[in-house]
Amino acid sequence: MTAVARPTPGARGDAGTVRGSGDTRVDSRDEVQDREICMAAWDGPDNPSGAVAPPVYQTSLFAKPTFERFVAEQAAEHENPVYSRGTNPTVAFLEERLALLERGEAAKCFASGMGAIAAVLAGTLKSGDHVLFVNTVYGPTLELAEHLRRFGVEHTALPDPPADIGPWIRDETALIYLESPGTMLMRVLDVPALTAQARRRGIRTVIDNTWATPLFQKPLTLGADLAVHSCTKYIGGHSDVVGGVLVGSREAVREVFYQGHQLFGAAMSAMEAALVLRGLRTLPVRMAEHRRNAAAVVEALAAHPRVAAVHHPAAAHGPDEALVRRQFRGYSGLLSFELKDGSFDGVARFMDALSLFRIGVSWGGYESLATSPQRPGNGDELRARGLPPGLVRLSVGLEGAEPQIADLERALAEV
Ligand SMILES: *Cc1c(COP(=O)(O)O)cnc(C)c1O
Secondary structure (H helix, E strand, O other): OEEOOOOOOOOOOHHHHOOOOOOOOOOOHHHHHHHHHHHOOOOOOOOOOOOOOOOOOOOOEOOOOOHHHHHHHHOOOOOOOOEOOOOOHHHHHHHHHHHHHHOOOEEEEEOOHHHHHHHHHHHHOOOOOEEEEEOOOOHHHHHHHHHHHHHOOEEEEEOOOOOOOHHHOOOOEEEEEEEOOOOOOOOOOOHHHHHHHHHHOOOEEEEEOOOOHHHHOOHHHHOOOEEEEEOOOOOOOOOOOOOEEEEEOHHHHHHHHHHHHOOOOOEOOHHHHHHHHHHHHOHHHHHHHHHHHHHHHHHHHHOOOOEEEEEOHHHOOHHHHHHHHHHOOOOOOEEEEEEOOOOHHHHHHHHHHOOOOEEOOOOOOOOOEEEOOOOOOOHHHHHHOOOOOOEEEEEOOOOOHHHHHHHHHHHHOOO
């Protein structure tokens, strides 16, 4: 794991400046700092050539000059390169960048986002504990929680987040797991209120911050104890690598390192870290473009006669809009919308008529993607998951709003 010196806190309160299509705003100090963090050159000690990218430390182990040094370093494997299932310098450089970006003290990278989530859930909970999941949480996360019942870990899932989660907190609740926004209906949680409630009861909070990226939402500054990301999505951004990260206090990340990383084996490799780092270099530039394109797509869909509703924070109304303004510095490009024709055939006709948007899972890459939870005859299942019929999810990529909207309008004409 990699620990960093606490960064100078950025200008808090800047978070309230989200705007619809927002490319007119003045850069905040936080944004300038974030760009420096993403783009900082490799500054390892053994770099006489001045390489700006870190070497890919393609090695499983690190031999030490003396037995004494070996013993000392092995006693703190979370911060010393001894064996690459634990710590590797290429991975450590990426971890340092991600910790700084999330304004955390430390970070640990994993072979996937699920690796990071599993490490938190399976690595820190014990039999008799209870977890409260708030919002439409990533499907495999809840599936994993189901498996944990076999080990005596109970959970409650609140896909439709109530104003007050108090009644669902038990004496045994050891973890409150948030996802904001969710990645099906993009519903936003009041993160400061929820984390304050958890803190008063002495309960740890973890938040899946994949949608917003560390650029657009900094949950640790909103009171969360841990943030997890799938680096497979925007942070990697090129659909060529799977990875995950966990960020938090030095102590909390260290606990997960020994109980959920080192022993579970979902280690990120040096090559993957180099790829994720290459994505991170352009994260601010890409997110500005995803945001611009998504805002235009949201506007076009909201005005379309064959669309019943659009789900994206840029389309939030009322109290949600105020929440969005307080908590986010920008919007990412993942959104969903409801076709008025909510049948499987309607969804299939729409999907098959797309050409720029490809049909596929995952999101956050350069390419535009479309998917849907709709299956023949699964209306009851959708209702149980709180999902409306005719729901289509789009990952708005970097091709530009004009061809993206043209593709969507062409496909909508086929529904
Ligand atoms: C993809 C995803 C994950 C899991 O990440 P992997 O890298 O695929 O393991 C977790 N949370 C959210 C919100 C995701 O979209």
